[in-house]
Amino acid sequence: MTLHIAALCRFPVKALSPQPLEHAVLETGGGMQGDHVFALAHGAASRAAGGGDAVIGRLPRTSLITLSDCPKLATLRTRFIDQLNVMTVERGGRQVARGDLTQPVGRAMLEDFFGAFLKETARGGPRIVIAKPGETFANHETPGVVLINRASVADIERVAGKPVDPTRFRANVLIDGPQPWQELDWVGHTIRITAAGGQPSSISGGPRPVTLRVREAMPVHPAAEVNPETGEVDLNLDKAMKQGLGHDHFGVLCEVVDGGTVTTGDTVMVE
Incomplete structure (x- = not known):
């Protein structure tokens, strides 16, 4: 099954609007450039x-x-x-x-x-x-990018009984292709991102693919219960997920091993 990047997003100011991107720079040892600065x-x-x-x-x-x-x-x-x-x-x-x-x-x-x-x-x-340079105001203290799976969002919609906007989760990378919750099994694995068609994504200094290492599954954050359009707290995600799924983890935090520019549509390979 082919996996690919469906959307990229950063949050220049913590708690304020998302900024959708067509291209984003992932910084080696850091996160997405300009995120939570x-x-x-x-x-x-x-x-x-x-x-x-x-x-x-x-x-x-x-x-x-x-x-x-x-x-x-x-x-x-x-x-x-x-x-x-x-x-x-x-x-x-x-x-x-x-x-x-x-x-x-x-x-x-x-x-x-x-x-x-x-x-x-x-x-x-x-x-x-x-x-300060090298630091951010993201919820996770360890530098990295947060990746979520569109199929897992759809499964949350099933247990919550209503549409759920992926931007609620304030993640950097949304991917298409995996089965629901498959990303939670990737902890400890390496992800390589290449341009659609198999060519490596752009990276300064050479034609290497952008490489991530999945560090940990992320607990769902209370901010995800806030409707991004109305500002209302309209979901009890912790309760819905524990009752309907048996866990409250959503998305994974990835360390950027080899950074570079990624683009929507890029191919995602999990080793």
């Missing part, structure tokens, strides 16, 4: 950890404003413009904020908006923070 933090906690510097090391979950703690963040549509490091925020189809995430003035403009939007949630006012 920024976050909204509780101002009091982030200042205590990093002083006035916006570039900060990894923070504990309790210091960050998360989708599971603040589901209404899903009602916003944010767009990240790579070349400018600019994020725009739309609410109800209308742009309500815009700013350069790497500049103090730009961050202040965005923080003003989120301060009003999250006035009952953010402790000490929301603050935009930037991960």
Whole structure:
């Protein structure tokens, strides 16, 4: 059976909108380039950890404003413009904020908006923070990319009794082809990604395929219970999965052994 990449996605700012991609760079020893680089933090906690510097090391979950703690963040549509490091925020189809995430003035403009939007949630006012090089604000502490299987999403729809958008799981790579839950058996195995037709995916320095090693199965995260369109908590996934499937793991965390550029449609081979 042929496996392939059905979709690629990154999340420039933790808890905010996904950014679908046709091509993505997977960094050796790291994750997907540009993924979870920024976050909204509780101002009091982030200042205590990093002083006035916006570039900060990894923070504990309790210091960050998360989708599971603040589901209404899903009602916003944010767009990240790579070349400018600019994020725009739309609410109800209308742009309500815009700013350069790497500049103090730009961050202040965005923080003003989120301060009003999250006035009952953010402790000490929301603050935009930037991960130090080599670190991210992803849920998993070990660097890597999160891979999920479309057939497993369909099986969750079966036990939940309703449609389930794959972006709920905030994964980087969605694949087509495996049987439901087959990916959970890949822990410890190597995955090689080549361009459709058998040619290696693009990689600087040589024609090697992009290589991943599956490290662990991921427990389903509470953020996945938030409807990405309405901002409502409309699923009890932990209960539905344990009752209907006998487990609560979804997706796998993969270490990037040999990085490079991957593209939707690329072939996925599990060794």
